[in-house]
Amino acid sequence: MHRRLALAAAAALCGTLVLSACSSDGGSGDAAKAASGPVKLTFWSWAPNMDKVAEVWNKAHPDVQVSVLKQAGGDDLVTKTITAAKAGNAPDLIQAEYQALPTLVSNDVLADIAKQAGDAKSQFADGVWKQVTLGSDAVYAIPEDTAPLAFYYRQDLFEQYGLKVPTTWDEFAATARALKQQAPDKSLTTFSANDPGLFAGLAQQAGAAWWTTSGESWKVAIDDPATKKVADFWSGLVKDGAVDNQPMYTPAWSKALNDGTQVGWVSAVWAPGVLTSSAPDTKGKWAMAPLPQWESGASVTGSWGGSATGVTTGAVKSGHAEAAAKFATWLNTDPEALAALVQQVNVYPAATSAQTGSLLSAAPEFFADQPDFYARAAEIAKGTAPAAWGPNVNVAYSAFKDAFGKAAQDKGDFGAALSAMQRSTVEDLKKNGFQVG
Template sequence: MSSSSPSRRRTYGSGLVAAATALCLAGLSACGSSDDTDSAAGKGPVTITFWGWAKGTQEVVDAYNASQQDVRVNFQEIPSGNAGGYAKISNAVKAGNAPDVFNVEYPQLPDFVSRGAVQDIGEHVSDDLASKYLPQAMQMTSLGGTTWALPLDVAPQTFYYREDVFEKAGITTPPKTWDEFRTDAEKVKKAVPDARIATFFPDDPSTFEAMAWQAGAQWFKAGTDSWKVGFQDAATNKTAAYWQKMVDDDLVQVAPSFSQQWTASLQKNQTVGYLGA
């Protein structure tokens, strides 16, 4: 979107990048191991316990419960994953009182699978149901040919940019390829010597991970009896070489993610674009 102010911005998203980003900026729902005894005995509606931390979940649950009488969802808000949520879920699994459904981010799902904290739900996921999700998202919830969860949230990777600076640099349309991105970076630097098209965050692997995945990398996958992990594939090396060249040629800023240094570069018009979800 853009406005009439001098600092107007526009966003541009790519389908390929959107698929990749489901890996760094997405969450999902996974089934726990508890059974509802009342529902199993046919005494009333099925009751499901659901733990999660996404804002607005309680309102969604309330609306769902009000829409029908067959299933009752009891939602409990917990801290976000790395802020204590994963520890709470793990402890509940060990104690035998895990919730029926809980939130977990895509990168953490393999850990929960390897510890037996989630159930195989493949028999409940029909082809028709799976077709309602992005294939890339379903791939992230399937390990070893088995479906362990359903995608809950995916976000496209988006390029936010200063339209006024792009116009000054003679850029009429946002870049659609990485070659075009570099060309536009050169134009921005030439037109506004102190400005850079974007910032490379050395402390945040998620964006780089998304771009490596877009190039065809697969850093880990389930093998026959162990995980296969590797970062030295051609796609990852190609992505790393691209960004190293961008840094070496001073075409992007380098700063910690969302730091005061990065924020200041935005305020001073030194950074005029942002790659993120």
């Protein structure tokens, strides 16, 4: 009886197999049809309204359809992307901050698209382009936005306290102290240990190059004299209580910006967006000035953030690299795309033509008093110092937060914190088998 049952089961199974063979045949026929249909690309981005920009492309390119999957930005997005790539689930296109590019390349997430997109070089400033090539002949991403640093200040309060807009860091320190004397409860700005990106930008301005290569080995110079100078400068201000030491992006910080407890902010070109949401009551009271300089008369600045669009190695495997590279290039160089990026996504585009063109002729609403906001921004952006990123920026950044957080709280020695950051970064490289020179 058992045997008969088994036979029956086997027969049934065979039947299913035959059936499924039939249906799978039909299925592959469908798949073949789909393959001749539009190429479907996925794009991970954290920028709001990026899907609207993709729609512009989708309308003009029925054969390549891009769908945007919105991600939460942050430290762990890099890890998430790497994990997805390892599992074979990576999207075809990703938005990535410049400092994450070496990490992504090192984990074999980003594909070299020099063949498809190498011509885009002329559209970008040299320093920006260097960040997506990592100094090699390869092209790992197309620059999307840049974020040159500037100094933002409350015009009304500067006038009230008779302060002059600082043009050098010495003047900046003097201004901070003068303000403290007149209004002890106010601060010119805060040193935030939560934002390694800002510190990195300030170090770039001073001439730091944190990661460099020579031959087959990396050189880490986080504690180089330029960065030390920056660390000591802020250390002195925090120690004397001339500037605040609370972290940025907290409810307390927003309130301080909104009620004028903080009268200035060293930030990037995207600051108007943050001020609009964090300090809505101060609309029209802010102005932007070039970042204070280390040498009087110079016009150098660093960057805080900025991102690029990259094509993944997953897209190469699925044969979508060509289409994806085309989209990445279109997104960041085509006038129509740049217009959508500026108007819908509110980015400061990396393409030089868009920075000075008619797209950015009107100042941000929050800075209505400064009609030439973007003309000034473009002028500031010209002096952007190159950034030098390495394969473990994430490790250095997390070490910065811990070491500088403690130092800022204790009003202690930032030099020691900087050494700790250097040490952690080098140790991590060595542990992973990198050659460190």
